[in-house]
Amino acid sequence: MANSSIAAVSFKVVLLGKGCVGKTSLVLRYVEDKFNGKHITTIQASFLNKKINIDGQRLTLAIWDTAGQEKFHALGPIYYRSANGAVLVYDITDVDSFQKVKTWVKELRKMLGRDMCLAIVGNKMDLEEERQVPVEEAEEYASKVGATHWFTSAKLNQGVEEMFVGLARDMLAKNALAGTLSRQSSIRRNMLVVTDDEPAPAKGCCSSGA
């Protein structure tokens, strides 16, 4: 299974979350290492590529940044369809934004099953003193739904790269297990449900390929 790990792969990642939690800031920080507290509202969606190399495996992340507001929720499927991973962002100072993450998790699991790797991200950790979402609650929820959990600050550039790389590793692992490494894994097969709750074991298989 690991023999084809030299071939470059491409993963589609979609950022979802309530308006103004920092989705665009996370992407801009990660892809262009920029931060601007006064950037513009995302209407519709934007799209950026990031090429990375994990343990010798070259991969391209096609990152979709979406509009956050509830009214644009109906557009979600256009962007998350055939995505390999989702970054679900909330603002640690905004309880409501965490509720919105839960809504997205529910919808993604319902629509796409468990094939998609999820990363739940508590952004704005620079505002720790204003924290409204308890750390334990968030982490517990994430593990319950089979997602990884991260804290980031796009502003201070903390945890952003780790989060994207971590998600990339998960997607690689899931991909390797699915045996579709040489192909775009946009085709979903229900028989892969086997990998459901244990994305971790596959990691080794991938890194050894280097």
Added chain:
Amino acid sequence: MDDIVGDKNAKFKELYNQDGVFLRQAGEMYTPMFGCTGSLYLWEHISDAESKPEVPSRFLEWRPQDFVELKTALDEGSEEWTLIESVKKRCRTSSGNMVKDFLNSIGNLNVCFSNIKSLRCSKHDVLTTFYDGSCELLASFVFPTSESREHFLGTIQAFVRLQPTRRDKSLFIVYDAASPGFKDLEKSFAALDLKTDSSFWSLLKNIKSNPYEKSMEAFAKVTGYVYNSVDDEEHYMAQDDLQRSISEIGDDASAYAVYDIPNCLPMRVDYPRCNPLTREQWRAQLNGEGQLEDVESIKTLIFRGGISPDIRRVVWKFLLGYYPWDSTEKERHALDISKMESYYKIKMQWTTFSKEQEDNFSDFSQRKSLIEKDVNRTDRVLDFYAGENNYNIFSLNNILLTYLLYNFDLGYVQGMSYLLSPIYMLLRCEVEAFWCFVGFMKQVMSNFDYDQNAMKEQLKSMYLLVNFIDPQLSKYFEDHECANMYFCFRWLLVWYKRELQQDEVARLWEVLWTGYPCKNFHLLIGVAILEHERDALMGDNNGFTEILKFINELTGKLDINLMINHAEGIYHQIKDADHLTDAVRNILGIPVAEASGLQSKPEDDRSPRKGVSEPDEIEFEKSIYSNFLSSSTGRLVFLFRP
């Protein structure tokens, strides 16, 4: 063909002359003369040596009469305003100087008769269009009366034969008298020798004098008559000849298949943009009471060129319904006061909330925080909105919160702050900006509905328009899972605000607010952009992702004046298209009567075309749904069909 007549006028004989012929269309170089009337001549060259057997060359000449008058007027140094008035009806898109330059640089319109390979005679009006051998339009004229056109057609039949095509009976192939096809036809008519039979005569006379009538039908009748006249042996013989000649014509017609242009759009006409409405033009329209005299012409000027920035502040208030168009100065003064009062009344409703009240009103406080977050991200790159504690940001916030209370059912939706920003930046007054924003929102409110149906409807219309104008492009979208057109979402949601600079937005919006030249003109702007970028869109086998990325990256690169110009050209192409469908007509609100006459003619057999030209709505729907998810579509549908 530049100067066929020139000084050699003496060597030409005038075969036909008609005044008051309106030039609808011709080659691009004649654009400024479109819509002008003039005299149409048919000249015949008289050979020097009469013994020469060659056919003398003939050509059509059209001399723009108005232009002569106009040129005189120009030379006399009339003011620009007078000029616009005098040109308005005939060629209202041309600015005075352009006309003048044009007149100095170009002569009359000439068309070599031998270049005319086919012509179309519209049955309803007196529009007559000439085409060359490759389906290119040479010239399109409107004769003053049907008699004058018949006279023209009668004249040209002295040396050509007109043969209607099988599929399109208003399109005629022009046979030169010297061509073998023509001679065969003559022969078979002669062979029939039908002069004794009056009904035959009338039929044939019809064909000769009204060749643009369905001659093929006449042929059919002739055939029928021949078959039925059993007691005349000669007719049996003639029958063979007739059949042969018909089949020969048939063969010839199929050889000319290139002339059969079922779904050809009329040629794109350039409608050059004009100068913006000036303060003088605006003032000139106000009467003693301060009432606008001619609202339509003001709107036309705005549509044609936008508004000069120094009077935008006033005119926008009319365009956005703050002042009624027919209001007097006195009434406007009263409106200023009452609007101020009612604004502060609504504003007070939220400024007087106590902290506790707000905490217990989560619908309000959530939206309030959303507005706050959004205004802090709206146009902060512009000096006007830049910097910490900017008062203008504070005002945007006030206006949006007041609007929230004014229209709580709608709530606040991302994008609205972008619609307000240019308005407030221009008016710099909370009260005026609020009411103008209310006026704008009335037009676009449904864009922000929860179900997004209005947006989906517009995207679908956009697809149908692209399909009509550029079927190849719409096919590409269809084949690449983009027929849902979602990549245009942002364009339509905030009327291209995010793609343009603030001054360009102002120009586009004021043009769109006039409501000219048709409903949903903002969709045609999008169609113009897509058409302009078609090669880039279709290159590299782009899919939805690449197209969305490409469209997002058009920001700051659009020439909006050019796009308005193209959009207007597209509008006229659609309106005048022979195959205009009801679906497209409805989108743009084109009334049936205004549409090209051919379409509404009941006896016109359009059925074979219908299947081709009707945009496939089912396909479109299918593609929308399929675009959402490949495996679990069934479950997803509820999201879009509430």
